Amino acid sequence: MATPTDLLQGTLDLLILQTLALEPMHGWGIAQRIQQVSEDVLHIGQGSLYPALYRLEYKGWIKSEWGNSESNRRAKFYKLTATGRKRLEAERASWDRLSAAIGLVLSKRMEVS
Amino acid sequence: MIVKFWTWLRYLLFRKGRQELDDEMQFHLDELITTKMRAGVSETEARRQALIEFGSLDATREGCEEQRPGWWAGMLAHDFRYAVRGSLRNPAFSIAVIVTLMLGIGSSAAVFTVVDKILFRPLPYGDAGRLVSVGLVAPIEPQEFMLGGSYYEWQDNQKPFVAMTSEAGVEPCDLTEVNPMRLDCASVENNFLPTLGITPVVGRNFLPSEDRPNAPKVALISYGLWRTRFNRDASIAGKFIRIDGKATEIVGVLPAGFEMPRLQAADVLLPESLDVAAQRRADPGRPLWAFARLKAGVTPEQAKAQLGPPFEYSLRLAPAPFRKEVHYTVRPLRDRQFHDVHRAAWILLGLVMAVLLIAFANVASLLAARRAGREHEMAVRAALGASRLRLLQATIMESLVLSAMGAVAGVLLATALLRVFVAIAPGGMPFLSAAKIDGRVLFFTLSIGLLSALGFGVISGLGRTQANVLTSRSALGTRRARLRQVLVTTQIAVSLVLLAGGALLARSFWNLQRQTLGMNYENVLTATISLGQTAYPTAERRMAFFEQLQRNLRWGPGVTAVAMSDSLPPGGYHRDQIYASLRVEGQPRFASGTGGNVAWRWVTPEYFRTLNIPLIKGSGFTDDEVASANRFVVLSRSLAEQMFAGENPLGRQVHLASGAPADQDPAYTVVGVAEDVKNGGLAAGEEPEYYRLRRDREEDWDRGAVVLVKSSLPAATMERWMREQVASLDPALPLEVGTLRERIAKLADQPRFEMLLVGHFAFTGLVLAIIGLYGVTSFLMVQRKPEVGIRMALGASKRDIVRLVLASAMRMVLPGAIAGLTLAFGLSQILSSLLFNVGPHDAATFCGSTLVLMAAAVIASLIPAIAATRVDPNSTLRVE
Numbered sequence: 001m002a003t004p005t006d007l008l009q010g011t012l013d014l015l016i017l018q019t020l021a022l023e024p025m026h027g028w029g030i031a032q033r034i035q036q037v038s039e040d041v042l043h044i045g046q047g048s049l050y051p052a053l054y055r056l057e058y059k060g061w062i063k064s065e066w067g068n069s070e071s072n073r074r075a076k077f078y079k080l081t082a083t084g085r086k087r088l089e090a091e092r093a094s095w096d097r098l099s100a101a102i103g104l105v106l107s108k109r110m111e112v113s
Numbered sequence: 114m115i116v117k118f119w120t121w122l123r124y125l126l127f128r129k130g131r132q133e134l135d136d137e138m139q140f141h142l143d144e145l146i147t148t149k150m151r152a153g154v155s156e157t158e159a160r161r162q163a164l165i166e167f168g169s170l171d172a173t174r175e176g177c178e179e180q181r182p183g184w185w186a187g188m189l190a191h192d193f194r195y196a197v198r199g200s201l202r203n204p205a206f207s208i209a210v211i212v213t214l215m216l217g218i219g220s221s222a223a224v225f226t227v228v229d230k231i232l233f234r235p236l237p238y239g240d241a242g243r244l245v246s247v248g249l250v251a252p253i254e255p256q257e258f259m260l261g262g263s264y265y266e267w268q269d270n271q272k273p274f275v276a277m278t279s280e281a282g283v284e285p286c287d288l289t290e291v292n293p294m295r296l297d298c299a300s301v302e303n304n305f306l307p308t309l310g311i312t313p314v315v316g317r318n319f320l321p322s323e324d325r326p327n328a329p330k331v332a333l334i335s336y337g338l339w340r341t342r343f344n345r346d347a348s349i350a351g352k353f354i355r356i357d358g359k360a361t362e363i364v365g366v367l368p369a370g371f372e373m374p375r376l377q378a379a380d381v382l383l384p385e386s387l388d389v390a391a392q393r394r395a396d397p398g399r400p401l402w403a404f405a406r407l408k409a410g411v412t413p414e415q416a417k418a419q420l421g422p423p424f425e426y427s428l429r430l431a432p433a434p435f436r437k438e439v440h441y442t443v444r445p446l447r448d449r450q451f452h453d454v455h456r457a458a459w460i461l462l463g464l465v466m467a468v469l470l471i472a473f474a475n476v477a478s479l480l481a482a483r484r485a486g487r488e489h490e491m492a493v494r495a496a497l498g499a500s501r502l503r504l505l506q507a508t509i510m511e512s513l514v515l516s517a518m519g520a521v522a523g524v525l526l527a528t529a530l531l532r533v534f535v536a537i538a539p540g541g542m543p544f545l546s547a548a549k550i551d552g553r554v555l556f557f558t559l560s561i562g563l564l565s566a567l568g569f570g571v572i573s574g575l576g577r578t579q580a581n582v583l584t585s586r587s588a589l590g591t592r593r594a595r596l597r598q599v600l601v602t603t604q605i606a607v608s609l610v611l612l613a614g615g616a617l618l619a620r621s622f623w624n625l626q627r628q629t630l631g632m633n634y635e636n637v638l639t640a641t642i643s644l645g646q647t648a649y650p651t652a653e654r655r656m657a658f659f660e661q662l663q664r665n666l667r668w669g670p671g672v673t674a675v676a677m678s679d680s681l682p683p684g685g686y687h688r689d690q691i692y693a694s695l696r697v698e699g700q701p702r703f704a705s706g707t708g709g710n711v712a713w714r715w716v717t718p719e720y721f722r723t724l725n726i727p728l729i730k731g732s733g734f735t736d737d738e739v740a741s742a743n744r745f746v747v748l749s750r751s752l753a754e755q756m757f758a759g760e761n762p763l764g765r766q767v768h769l770a771s772g773a774p775a776d777q778d779p780a781y782t783v784v785g786v787a788e789d790v791k792n793g794g795l796a797a798g799e800e801p802e803y804y805r806l807r808r809d810r811e812e813d814w815d816r817g818a819v820v821l822v823k824s825s826l827p828a829a830t831m832e833r834w835m836r837e838q839v840a841s842l843d844p845a846l847p848l849e850v851g852t853l854r855e856r857i858a859k860l861a862d863q864p865r866f867e868m869l870l871v872g873h874f875a876f877t878g879l880v881l882a883i884i885g886l887y888g889v890t891s892f893l894m895v896q897r898k899p900e901v902g903i904r905m906a907l908g909a910s911k912r913d914i915v916r917l918v919l920a921s922a923m924r925m926v927l928p929g930a931i932a933g934l935t936l937a938f939g940l941s942q943i944l945s946s947l948l949f950n951v952g953p954h955d956a957a958t959f960c961g962s963t964l965v966l967m968a969a970a971v972i973a974s975l976i977p978a979i980a981a982t983r984v985d986p987n988s989t990l991r992v993e
Contacts, residue, residue, distance in 0.1 A: 028144040051176035
């Protein structure tokens with residue numbers, strides 16, 4: 001199982017931004033969503049999730065407000081800001097470039113061996 | 114961009130509440146538990162699993178806190194508060210570190226300031242790096258000079274210089290106006306200022322037409338004279354003043370920082386006004402000092418290589434005895450100015466580096482000792498979750514706080530030390546009085562402080578932080594102790610080097626003070642008089658003045674002898690001629706080289722009695738001889754032996770230099786041989802010497818004389834009386850009065866300064882090394898307390914314990930002492946030129962310094978040793 005530390009530097013930020021792009025969500029929800037969507041490959045522990053959320057909030061890419069959860073409990077919801085949305089686009093583009101490049105390198109290696 | 118800044122600022126100022134984060138995580142945890150329960154796990158089990166999965170809450174809190182902008186600053190502030198509290202809690206340790214740094218940094222900043230003024234002072238000339246001093250050197254005048262007979266040949270035929278110029282020396286002159294003033298007038302060539310790159314602040318430079326014989330008199334005045342005498346009169350150019358009675362037009366004012374290249378004091382510049390054609394024909398011609406500006410890209414060495422042909426020309430003009438001994442040199446002006454001071458400056462830098470080294474070793478070992486003492490605390494902090502980086506940051510902050518305080522104290526000490534240096538420095542150290550702690554020195558000090566803080570922090574922070582320290586009963590940190598021992602050994606070695614150097618200089622100074630000068634200087638008062646051109650225009654007037662003064666003084670209170678000379682032993686200025694130019698009637702001329710210098714003085718008959726110089730042959734000068742038309746001379750013992758080799762010199766005729774061609778030198782009758790007197794300065798060798806009698810004839814008198822009065826009355830009374838006597842003859846005459854003893858003591862200023870400086874550093878070094886040794890020994894003892902307790906419980910006596918401690922101290926001291934002795938033996942050679950009558954490897958000095966060091970070391974380790982014997986075995990056993 002991939003632990004969060006195995007994630008590339010900055011990847012967690014990208015995942016969070018992407019998740020929040022669909023709808024505002026609380027921390028628990030974000031972790032669950034990433035786990036589901038990744039088909040149980042990526043487990044995000046609270047120890048890396050909350051510092052990442054704080055970091056993004058301090059950077060002004062997301063903002064938070066208290067609301068009621070599905071189970072009708074008080075929870076803090078995070079939501080993408082305009083800057084955050086722009087940032088997501090940029091991060092995605094660069095991720096696509098990077099993964100394409102890595103894919104290219106790896107496929108070349110396959111041919112050689 | 115602005116939005117981003119506002120976000121940053123908002124979070125910087127309003128930190129998120131901790132409660133908010135806790136609520137958020139509680140929700141997360143609850144959701145996790147609910148999910149697990151939904152999967153069919155019991156509530157207790159679900160909670161247990163969730164808590165395990167969830168992990169440490171504190172780490173997350175810490176992690177979120179670290180994301181906060183400005184988190185770093187907050188942490189630094191926290192560390193700073195912690196460091197200040199820590200150093201207040203342990204004042205003895207903090208003071209030791211601060212004092213050590215203060216001594217090290219203070220001494221080095223003061224010395225750096227002094228050395229900076231000497232070695233790196235900017236010269237007050239345009240593009241001064243290209244200025245060189247050019248000239249001939251000979252054993253009789255090792256500082257380069259030029260002669261009028263060949264100077265113009267050099268100037269015409271030189272290739273490496275943009276321009277070449279000369280000055281003809283500085284002489285006293287009188288400003289003869291309403292308030293007469295004695296001034297120093299320098300004679301310079303008309304291209305002097307342009308070559309040095311100086312433009313007058315008011316008016317203009319000399320014109321070539323003004324630098325000719327019989328040209329109308331013109332002068333440039335110094336900024337100081339312009340300010341004090343002429344009140345910064347902006348329209349001064351074109352005004353006339355009277356110099357030595359002649360109307361002279363002021364054409365300009367020199368800039369404020371102007372200096373003569375040879376650093377003589379000068380109030381007025383006058384044109385040399387030499388008759389160039391006559392100088393070219395003259396042999397040797399007027400003595401000159403030449404300076405030149407190198408063409409771009411030419412080095413002094415290249416310039417020297419290109420100046421062979423004019424040098425050959427000079428050599429052809431030189432008298433035969435000189436040819437073998439004359440060379441020429443081209444060197445940067447700075448080198449010429451600081452000829453003698455360079456070596457002292459470098460020695461000083463070496464000393465201060467040694468002290469700095471000891472100080473740093475001291476601080477490092479103190480910090481290392483403290484660090485070892487705090488191993489337990491560090492381990493606890495690490496166990497509570499502080500990362501190694503975090504601990505290192507805290508340690509660096511602690512040493513930064515201490516170093517900053519040390520640096521500030523150091524700057525204060527440097528200011529005080531500088532005052533002391535200036536007060537005790539001899540007059541020969543140029544520009545010392547202008548030395549000030551400036552921005553660069555502050556920068557130097559602060560960077561040393563900062564670097565030391567980083568270095569010490571890393572050294573003391575990099576020890577291993579082991580959790581097992583918490584479990585082990587007594588930490589016998591032997592590995593880390595090795596570093597401290599090496600540091601102490603180094604300190605001992607370096608301080609022994611300093612101590613040996615200081616002791617050598619002290620012994621040399623002692624020898625210098627105790628040596629026999631060949632004369633008795635007690636109860637002798639001297640007055641130096643130089644008669645002005647205007648008041649005493651003729652030799653007749655001058656002689657009349659001096660003879661009248663001598664008559665008046667002779668019958669003064671308690672006066673037993675009065676003499677007049679033109680110079681005084683043992684040092685300073687005196688006349689000389691080369692031995693080869695002396696000729697004994699009936700003997701062939703001395704033909705191999707110059708034969709060295711022979712000193713001589715003009716004296717009156719009572720000279721020998723006043724100074725108690727014994728006459729070993731003949732009776733010396735008599736009053737009959739004073740009135741005679743013949744000339745008489747007294748030889749020194751060594752000169753008599755050199756000239757007459759065992760024959761009786763009395764009554765023989767010798768021809769002495771007179772400025773006339775050598776074969777027309779007048780003959781003098783030898784009437785006595787006097788015992789040798791020290792005459793080449795306190796430390797230098799002695800020259801053969803002779804005394805010419807100042808007769809009752811104008812030709813034997815010139816402007817200057819030193820009056821010697823021997824009296825049984827106290828010096829202060831005599832001084833006042835002498836001033837009165839001179840004033841009664843000429844109230845406007847400036848004169849310098851003092852005892853001969855003071856005059857001689859002044860000659861020892863330079864060696865005294867050197868001895869005090871080296872002594873200061875040796876003492877500082879020793880104190881630091883002893884603090885270091887004491888600190889480390891007592892620290893080791895604290896660490897070994899349990900061991901000592903067990904030993905005592907097992908029956909060891911107090912004596913055994915003391916022996917144990919001393920042995921461990923000596924294991925650090927002995928290798929240091931051996932290394933120090935070896936190093937001192939190698940390095941003391943540098944001092945050899947400063948030493949007088951003591952070899953650089955003087956066995957007694959080396960043994961003595963080693964003994965002093967060892968004694969201090971034993972005392973420093975005895976105190977903790979005795980403390981160790983007070984360990985109560987019971988308490989140790991209980992702890993273990």
